[in-house]
Amino acid sequence: MRKSGLHDMKRKNRQLIMRTVLESGALSRIEIAGRTELSPSTVSSLVSELLADGLLIESGVRISTAGRSRTELTVNADYGYIMVVEIGRKGIYLTRFNMALQDKEGCLLSDTLVDGNELLSLISDGIVKSLEKEGCQYGVLAGIGLLFQEDMRASDFNVMYSTGFSSASISLRESLITQYRVPVVEEYSQVYTVANALGRAADEMVRNSAHIAVGASVVASVTVEGKLLPLREGFCADMAPFLEELPAGGERARLADQREKKGVLSAQTAGRIQERSLSRLIMMLCIMFPLDTVFLSGPGVDDKLVRRLSSQIKKQLEAGQMPGIRRLDQKDMSQAADALAERVRESVLFA
Amino acid sequence: MLQGSLIIIAFIIIAALMMTKKIPTLLALPLMAVVICIIAGVPAVGVDADGNAVGWLQTVVEAGTVRMGSAIMAVIFGAWLGQLMNKTGVTENIIKKSAELGGDRPLVVTLIMVVACALLFTTLSGLGSIIMVGSIALPILISVGVPAMSAACIFLMAFNTGLTFNIANWRTFSSIFNLDISQIQSFEIYMVVATLIATLILVFVEFKKNGVKFAFSAPAKETAAEQPSKQLTGVRGVLAMFTPIVPIILVAVFSVPVCPAFIAGIIWILLFTGKSFSKAMNQLVKTCYDGITDAGPAVILMIGIGILYLAVTHPMVTEVLNPFLLAVIPTSRVGYIIFFSVLAPLALYRGPMNLFGLGSGIAALVIGLGSLTPLAVMGAFLAAERIQGCGDPTNTQNVWTANFVEVDVNGITKKLLPYLWAIAIIGVVLSAFLYF
Structure with a gap:
């Protein structure tokens, strides 16, 4: 010993x-x-x-x-390359970093959502092309980061591993580890966007906060005393069941169809949800957690909406319970890939 | 006679389609069941004089989906516990702590890794778990100087050893042979000893072959002794690492049913790894969903096995097939030993001795014939199952392991087949003397 x-x-x-x-x-x-x-x-x-x-x-x-x-x-910046794959409904991006996290170069792998097997093949092709540009081969790949948008689950991209006779479903991370034998780190962008926002608001003593991401579905995460709370699905929880205030029957079916076709909610639909349901959701979160601030992000979330929500909630909550409501801008989101690359680098260097 | 011949032709055609990868096993089994029923003249829907359903839609397809219900549940609960072991870091800790115990002595590290992997696979199942264990254990073996091919073979043999004592598998075999789980257990004890001895022989033979290389092997890389990402420490950590043996002890020693034994394992692991109640509950729910996903392929295969089982045991089908089988199945002890020893490799490539394929139907047919006791049939098929467990190059675990260490998957089969066939022959001989 x-x-x-x-x-x-x-x-x-x-x-x-x-x-x-x-x-x-x-x-x-x-x-x-x-x-x-x-x-x-x-x-x-x-x-x-x-x-x-x-x-x-x-x-x-x-x-x-x-x-x-x-x-x-x-x-050593040339020790190897780190690839970060951002997986979102609006597209899948691959960004290559060197070990100094400089010399960043990105490319779009797909502008639509694909299944696990297709995603694995897109990532493999993307890595080959990206390394070929540098005149390198697989050997210099040091690590991979998988960054999932808030409303997605890693299990949505499971890969079917088949030998023709038998098959098994394995995670995208396991497939990439099998293929490249390098550390693969999975993360949700929520973790970084909230950390970023909290970092900027540190001087204002924001300790307890919630982040609501409005996309194809509505996903929330809660940070208490500066730490993300584990929820039902990792650090995020799907809030869609609490938001079903949409018109019933045929209208709902039409909206579901629209959601299916476009992948995201239309601005009009999002507006309807935001006005009534978001205020209800924020109030529910405020009752459950002692929140200082609620961050909102996603398409259709603008300053006007934030102001309207603030005034609506103010009427219904007691003065001590009223949180600050803020919008997270896209700049916060884009830094998530850099933050994940840093984590991947640590897992490579500290192995 | 014509019907029997047609069924055998259909059997050969579907087996050929399956073995040439034209149709997947999960489709081949129910398809064969339906074809057999149609040829044997079983009506699609119908009732007998007493009003009991006799049509194949009711008695074969509908009833077949739940025929292996208890085995399916055992697989799901086992996969749930396996997920918990992976997610709480128990799996990782067992392997890495075992590697630490061996220090930088290659033979000791290898032997300890064999024991650790075998222990883990008594509970773990599914390719996800193979990847979890293999991606840690294989680099450790290679880093202490074991050549890639030897490491792959040793890892798969250790997996096969553990698989013998996998209680979810016992439940499956119990359903296939219509035997009590204790009867399966009593034979598997011999098989686990035989497999473990064969694994140790493999380790010593490989070390003997590569002796010079091992003497000059590089010291273990830092990664080999890398600390687990989720460290389990103290008395709670040690107790958590006993998780894999909790269900086995409950089933084998206290005759607790399989699902409650797995539930006890789940409670045990949560007690000794849980940081807080809410975190433990979240982990419980998440691993349950992931466990069901892991168990998916096995569940769908078992539904097919259940349907095929009921098809071949349908009275109208047995009436047609019995004359053929009576002519083939041996009736003497020596005949039994020779017949099943020679045919054991037919468990490869999803062949007719493979219990997770057509073999389940054939086993049911042979039992229905009555010339061999169910125990003798069980012994013969479980002996052949040793070859399939880690020798079949079509297994996902074989293909993954070969890819991971970059060796030829057929090379693994070639290296392991002599060992596995020897275990199968020992199993058949034992079965002949115990049950014939």
């Missing part, structure tokens, strides 16, 4: 060095030793290993004012 203890310690020290370099950009060995409080000899030996593994590179020489010159170390 002693042996595994030493392995553990070594692994943790490697992670500590990698994390320190990642956070600080470029550091010399002695600076790493200073920040990590590891002995210079330990740092020197582990850095040599990390250099040999190709995770770190020596970026240049910095002349010291006294003593020997010191060589700065950075994360």
